[in-house]
Amino acid sequence: MKYEATIGLETHIMQKTASKMFCACKYEYGAAPNTHVCPVCLGYPGALPVMNEKAIELCCKAGLLLGCEINPCSKWDRKNYFYPDMAKNYQITQADEPLCLGGELEVDVDGEMKTFTLERIHQEENAAKNTHVAGASLVDYNRAGTALMEIVSNPCMHSSADALAYLVALKQIMEYGGISDCNPEKGQIRSDVNVSVRPVGQEELGSKVEIKNMNSFAFIQQAIEYEIDRQTDLLEAGGAVVQETRGFDSDRGETFSQRTKENAHDYRYFPEPDLMPVKISAEQVEQWRSELPELPAQRRERYVKELSLPEYDAGVLTADKIISDYFDEIIMKADHPKLVSNLVMGKGMSWMNEIGQAEYLSIMTPAVTGEVVGLVAKKVISNNAMNELVDILVERKGGDPKAIVEEKGMAQVSNDSALEGWADEAIAANPKPVEEYKAGNTASINFLMGQVMKASRGKANPGAVMQVLKQKLDG
């Protein structure tokens, strides 16, 4: 018998808000423990939650970017469970009336376009961070109550490749939309993965296993693959999959049982009496829609259609929003998109790999890069000299491009008498290629061109050289 896997993801994303979900405390990653806390996020007696409107806006905008319907009246619920990471021992979340309903994501999975549908997006508050040390557990409530939204996909994926492509696309959209920085190391994007396996052709889904709270995409991929194999083996051996929650041991690359269905929490959801329902008008939704930023796919299209960049360049440049924003800023100053693209994708990316993106961008600011590109565009320096110039700028951690060009004598030579002299020398010294050219083998001119460039020690303007050579040979 053949088996197929079904996968659904519940992805928690920390939104970029100035303050927490229900109080005015700010969130700052890496701050000293328990320094951004107040009676509300510490669950003190008498403290009450007040909704963060920016978080609602970001959650709805995320929904609009993903094609969700915005719920005109959503509500809050309490999810009850005892654990020290939740100060009130209940989490304020949305059970049956989330902010965003439906939605979908079109994703390129190894060259095949697939559409993955969403069930919902709801808003909630984050838990505190527990650290377990010998003989004790420490709780840092700085993260407690920060704005967290949960994007729930339908069980519509069938392989780890599907899930990975979905997550990469989701992360990219959230970054582009300004919804979240989605930094996995900072726990800004975490997923619970649901995996089940059933015989091909069977209508109902197999027993579901949930693997909780994973932030590494690589581990998610590994966990899914392990689970599909484990469940398939079980079924093939005539066994049954137990519905349960499992953890992932990244050292062994295996999942392990944590909690079975019988021991599942009863969260005793009920409507949160301290908060009013969230009402969102159609006008508000349209306002938010009009503020939506350009998404990667739209940007790629613009690069190809309006800037005439090759598809390949457009794909590479838009993969990272920071790079793409950087690129956009340079072309606003310098125009010449293809030249800029060559610089960014060539020298730029190689230096970013070496010294780090932030460092590179702080040296080769859009202004400096624009100036460098301008020098090339105005034919002051050659393409080769441009690369050399970038190297010098990075090595010196900045500087004035023009001054360096002068200092290093990098300006290319376009003046006719010098070029003509070199051209005459090349023609005189190489009769064979000259003959071949005249006989119709036009490619032979490239050899003569190389000779002129060599004679000029790379400073000759190749276009001008070509013109002079042609004039002399054709005339």
Place this chain on the structure above:
Amino acid sequence: MADLHKLTIAELSEKLAAGECTSVEVVNDVLASIDTTDGKVGAYLTIDRNSALEQAKAADGARTAGKELPLLGIPVAIKDLLNVKGQPCTCSSKILEGYTAPYDATVIAKLREAGAVLLGRVNMDEFAMGSSTENAALGKTSNPWNSDHVPGGSSGGSAACVAADEAIAALGSDTGGSIRQPAAFCGCVGVKPTYGRVSRYGLTAFASSLDQIGPLAKTVKDSAILLEVLCGHDKMDSSSIDMEVPAFGRNLSDDTSLAGMKLGLPKEYFVEGMDPEVEKAVRDAVGHCKSLGAEIVDVSLPHSKYAIAVYYIIATAEASANLARFDGIRYGLRIDGKNPLELYGKTRAAGFGAEVKRRVILGTYVLSSGYYDAYYKRAQKVRTLIRNDFTEAFKQCDAILAPVTPTPAYKLGEKTDDPLKMYLDDILTTPVNLAGNCALSLPCGFSSTGLPIGLQIIGDSFAEETILKVGHAYEQTTEWHKQKPGL
């Protein structure tokens, strides 16, 4: 002694303004009264004498500097579930022993702004769960009229201290009758404002959708003055209503005519088993209102009989979540265990009293998977029917007259073994909390054994002005509120 502690807010404000006394003298009189009688009454859990006198001194200074504030220099007692920065806030529970509030509740900030002197913290049923102040872990309070009897609850300390002239006024909270019932038992005036009128920020929550803070005072006029200070929108409480607050105190007219006013009499509120003396006192009060010009009409609140059942489902469900935070991790009592679960279990077993445990268990049960629809969801539906009853009734009348309790204050220990019996006493007060509208309790007579009897005046949502007007007219033309217990 000038007997300043026996005066009302209105009377003292006049004297203070006229320079006939100082706030320090008032506070000293009240402190002396506490020294004399609180051994018998037991209203106070903590009194901060130095702070009270300092606040009084500051108030006197402000007055000399020309300040005029609605409660300037008036000493007020605080129910022990309201957070006052730097003070304990035990909610009469062992689980909050050692906790010091890090912030002021909004109503406390409002009292301070109005110039009031915060006198001390008064006893209550643990986490406001009870009707007799007998479920109190840290003190025992008696009825000032007869120390063998309960003061009512849960704001028993608030009512007792006002009735005993151990405070000029007090703050209480009303979730199912917790202001009105002790006011009735102790012979003072209490107001349960419309839900959303007063910010709950800083009120340790029992049942969030029902809790309201309100005044307990010696007269309707005083209640109106205090209520005016307490009300108003607060951005820290999402359930607080953003609407203008009428000048309840300043606008209260001394005109005693009720001509043109229709007062409803709900047949369902004269329940079986009601004490005949209570029924008579209330019916006499209805007759009195008629004599002041009011038209009396019969109204029906048919779903009132379900109020107790609905109340004890919704209130306990909310309480089970609200009280989950008392876990020994961040503040208050902690009894260590091998793991978090054991720590929670031991702490909560030792920290909560029997009634609190009973309600937390009940609330947990009604929210449990498989029972939610049958209990909580159904209760919410019936709650809507109860609210609709009032909406219908207020189409026919301006306010409703009713008893507050089926009997006068019962004896200490009389009902402690039978919680269900005690729950049933809330039958006349809980419908108002479930519907969210407002009500007032004021003295309308005494039993043959000398215990006060209360009249309840129920108003529509945001109709506090109406019930205050009726109460003020009744009070000005009767003498009940002038009676003092023989302490």
